[in-house]
Amino acid sequence: MLETYGRPLRRLCKVYLRDAAEQEDLFQEIAFAIWTALPNFRRDSTERTWAYRIAHNVALSYSAKRRRQQCSELPMETLPCDPAIEGQVQRNELLDAVHQLKPIDRHLVVLYLEGLTAREIAEVTGLTVDSIGVRLSRMKHRLAVMLHGKENNK
Amino acid sequence: MTPLQNEPDDLQKVWRGDDRTPTAVGHLMMLKLVQEKRRSLQDFLRGEDLTSYTIAVAFAPLTAFAIWKSRPVFLMQLGFLLMTVTLVVGAVVTWINQHRGSALRQMDLSVREYQAQLLRFLDQRIRFSKGVKYWYATPLFLGFSLAIYPIASHFLPLFWSLLLIIAMFVLLEYLTWRMHDVQRVKDLQRRKDEVQSLLRDMNGLE
Numbered sequence: 099m100l101e102t103y104g105r106p107l108r109r110l111c112k113v114y115l116r117d118a119a120e121q122e123d124l125f126q127e128i129a130f131a132i133w134t135a136l137p138n139f140r141r142d143s144t145e146r147t148w149a150y151r152i153a154h155n156v157a158l159s160y161s162a163k164r165r166r167q168q169c170s171e172l173p174m175e176t177l178p179c180d181p182a183i184e185g186q187v188q189r190n191e192l193l194d195a196v197h198q199l200k201p202i203d204r205h206l207v208v209l210y211l212e213g214l215t216a217r218e219i220a221e222v223t224g225l226t227v228d229s230i231g232v233r234l235s236r237m238k239h240r241l242a243v244m245l246h247g248k249e250n251n252k
Numbered sequence: 253m254t255p256l257q258n259e260p261d262d263l264q265k266v267w268r269g270d271d272r273t274p275t276a277v278g279h280l281m282m283l284k285l286v287q288e289k290r291r292s293l294q295d296f297l298r299g300e301d302l303t304s305y306t307i308a309v310a311f312a313p314l315t316a317f318a319i320w321k322s323r324p325v326f327l328m329q330l331g332f333l334l335m336t337v338t339l340v341v342g343a344v345v346t347w348i349n350q351h352r353g354s355a356l357r358q359m360d361l362s363v364r365e366y367q368a369q370l371l372r373f374l375d376q377r378i379r380f381s382k383g384v385k386y387w388y389a390t391p392l393f394l395g396f397s398l399a400i401y402p403i404a405s406h407f408l409p410l411f412w413s414l415l416l417i418i419a420m421f422v423l424l425e426y427l428t429w430r431m432h433d434v435q436r437v438k439d440l441q442r443r444k445d446e447v448q449s450l451l452r453d454m455n456g457l458e
Contacts, residue, residue: 106268109267109268131359135359135360138360139360148360151359151360151361151362151363151366152359152360154363155359155360155361155363155366156359158363158366158367158450159370162443162446188266188269189266189267189269192263192266192267200453201449201450201453202450202453202454202457205363210264211263211264211267211268212264212267212268213260213264213268221362222362222363223362223363223364223454224361224362224363224364224365224454225364225454225457229457230457233457238263241263242263
C-alpha cells in the first residue's frame with residue numbers, strides 16, 4: 099500500500115507542514131496509522147479513500163499538536179527549493195497557493211490534485227458530492243488566479 | 253483527475269510532477285523505525301497521563317497505613333482516610349477517562365466524523381480538567397489539612413495553626429486551579445476552537 103500511496107501521501111504532508119523534517123515525521127505517523135488500522139479495513143470503501151481518510155485525520159491531529167508546541171510555523175522561504183529541477187518552482191508556487199487556503203478548502207484541493215473523484219472526496223471528508231463540486235470549481239479558479247498573479251508580478 | 257475528466261489537468265500535472273521519493277530507507281525498515289519511535293512516545297505519554305496512578309500507588313498505601321497509625325487522633329485519622337479514598341477514586345476516574353479517549357484511535361472515519369468525535373472528546377477533557385479541583389484536589393487537600401492540623405496545633409496557638417492550615421489549603425487549591433483550569437483548559441480550548449472552526453466551515457459548504 100505504501101508503494102502505491104507513498105508519493106501522494108508525502109505530497110499531502112507538504113500541505114500540512116512546511117518543514118521538511120516535520121513532513122517526514124508526519125509521513126511516518128500516517129504510514130504507521132495505516133499499518134495499524136489495516137487489519138480493521140472492512141472494504142466498505144476503496145483502499146484509496148480509506149488511506150486518505152486516515153492520512154487526513156492523522157495530519158490534522160499532528161499539525162495541531164505541532165502548532166501548539168511551536169506556536170508559529172516556519173516561513174515559506176525555508177522550503178528546500180532547487181530551481182535547477184524542472185517544475186520545482188511551479189510546484190512550490192502551487193503549494194504556496196494551497197497553503198493560503200482555508201483548512202477545509204485545503205483538504206478538498208489536495209484530494210482533487212491527487213485525482214480523487216468528487217464521490218471519493220465525499221467519502222474521505224464526509225461532505226456531499228454537490229457541495230464539493232461547487233466548492234472545487236471555485237477553488238480551482240482561485241488557485242489559477244493566485245498562480246497567474248505571481249507570474250504577472252515576476 | 254477531476255470528476256468530469258479522465259486526464260489530469262494542468263494543476264494536477266504540476267502537483268504530481270514531484271515523483272521523487274526522498275528516502276532511501278525501505279518501507280518495511282521505516283515502519284520498524286516508526287514502531288520503535290512510537291513505542292517510546294507511548295511510554296512517555298503513558299508516564300505523563302498516569303500521574304494520578306503514580307501518586308495513588310506511591311501515597312495510597314502510606315496514607316492507608318497512616319489511618320491505622322493515627323488511631324489516637326480522630327481528626328488525623330479522618331484526614332488520612334479522606335486522602336486514601338480520594339487517591340483511589342482519582343486513579344479509577346483517570347483510568348475511565350483515558351479509556352474513553354481510546355475511541356479516538358479509530359482513524360478511518362471521514363474527516364467530518366472524526367472531527368465531531370474529537371470535539372466530543374475535547375469537551376469531556378475540558379469538563380474533566382475543570383472538575384479536578386472539585387472532586388480530587390479539594391478532598392485531597394482537605395484530608396491533608398485535617399491530618400496535619402493536630403501537629404500544627406501542638407506547636408502553635410489555635411489562631412496561628414488555623415491560619416497556617418487555611419493558607420496552605422488555599423495555596424494548594426490555587427496551584428491546582430492554575431495547572432488545570434488555566435493552562436490545561438487553555439490548551440484544550442484552543443484545540444477545540446480549531447476543530448469547531450473546521451466543522452463550521454464544513455457545515456457551511458452544505
